[in-house]
Amino acid sequence: xxxxxxxxxxxxxxxxNCGQPESLKRINGHYIIHEIEHVLHFERGILxxxxxxxxxxxxxxxxxxxxxxxxxxxxxxFIIITSLIYTLLNHFFHIEDGYVKYHEATKSTIGSIxxxxxxxxxxxxxxxxxxxALWLKLFFRKYHYNFYEILIMLxxxxxxxxxxxxxxxxTQGLMxxxxxxxxxxxxISYSIWAIGQFFxxxxxxxxxxxxxxxxxxxxxxxxxxxxxxTIIDLLIKH
Numbered sequence: 387x388x389x390x391x392x393x394x395x396x397x398x399x400x401x402x403n404c405g406q407p408e409s410l411k412r413i414n415g416h417y418i419i420h421e422i423e424h425v426l427h428f429e430r431g432i433l434x435x436x437x438x439x440x441x442x443x444x445x446x447x448x449x450x451x452x453x454x455x456x457x458x459x460x461x462x463x464f465i466i467i468t469s470l471i472y473t474l475l476n477h478f479f480h481i482e483d484g485y486v487k488y489h490e491a492t493k494s495t496i497g498s499i500x501x502x503x504x505x506x507x508x509x510x511x512x513x514x515x516x517x518x519a520l521w522l523k524l525f526f527r528k529y530h531y532n533f534y535e536i537l538i539m540l541x542x543x544x545x546x547x548x549x550x551x552x553x554x555x556x557t558q559g560l561m562x563x564x565x566x567x568x569x570x571x572x573x574i575s576y577s578i579w580a581i582g583q584f585f586x587x588x589x590x591x592x593x594x595x596x597x598x599x600x601x602x603x604x605x606x607x608x609x610x611x612x613x614x615x616t617i618i619d620l621l622i623k624h
Contacts, residue, residue: 432467435459439546444583447539461541465512468548473506475552479559481566495622496615503611510607511548515540518603525595526585543580547573574600 389401399408435458438446503510519537554569582593
């Protein structure tokens with residue numbers, strides 16, 4: 387018979403051209419469990435990736451670029467999953483204040499935008515990574531990493547930041563201590579350490595530049611909604 391996917395003749399259980407199974411198994415309980423395990427394990431496992439990024443993030447990310455891309459979870463999937471974990475935990479435990487607080491006396495477009503960012507830190511951090519990557523590219527241009535490589539590195543680093551925030555969310559939710567400011571400090575400190583390690587862990591100046599790039603990236607990220615909200619508010623008033 388021929389493959390139902392690419393129409394190549396099939397003489398075994400799998401298509402020799404595209405790898406499609408000769409017949410698909412029926413969806414049942416075993417299939418659901420297998421799919422859940424597949425999501426949790428990815429390739430070598432999300433726990434394996436977290437361990438490697440905890441102990442030696444710089445070297446492991448460089449290895450991902452130049453040696454082996456099957457040892458770690460794909461970076462885009464990693465930051466999406468970790469951001470989702472943080473977002474779900476944040477809503478489950480009803481953590482209203484994040485590590486950046488903003489309050490306003492009257493309703494405005496700026497306030498609405500900032501409120502959305504506060505309620506969706508996981509997704510906002512993905513967007514913030516773009517701005518941080520631009521500053522890192524400027525400060526570390528002599529290392530010859532392109533913008534996209536730096537952005538992928540940040541997916542790993544900021545994904546770990548999301549997991550750090552998640553731990554503090556669980557702790558705050560169970561113990562009822564306000565820990566999100568501490569979470570912000572720990573999460574950003576990890577990011578600075580990991581970025582410095584990625585470029586060259588033996589150069590102290592790299593950690594300083596990483597801190598500067600991170601802060602400038604955050605400031606640049608926040609300027610956009612403030613400008614956008616200001617323009618919209620001005621247009622509404624007129």
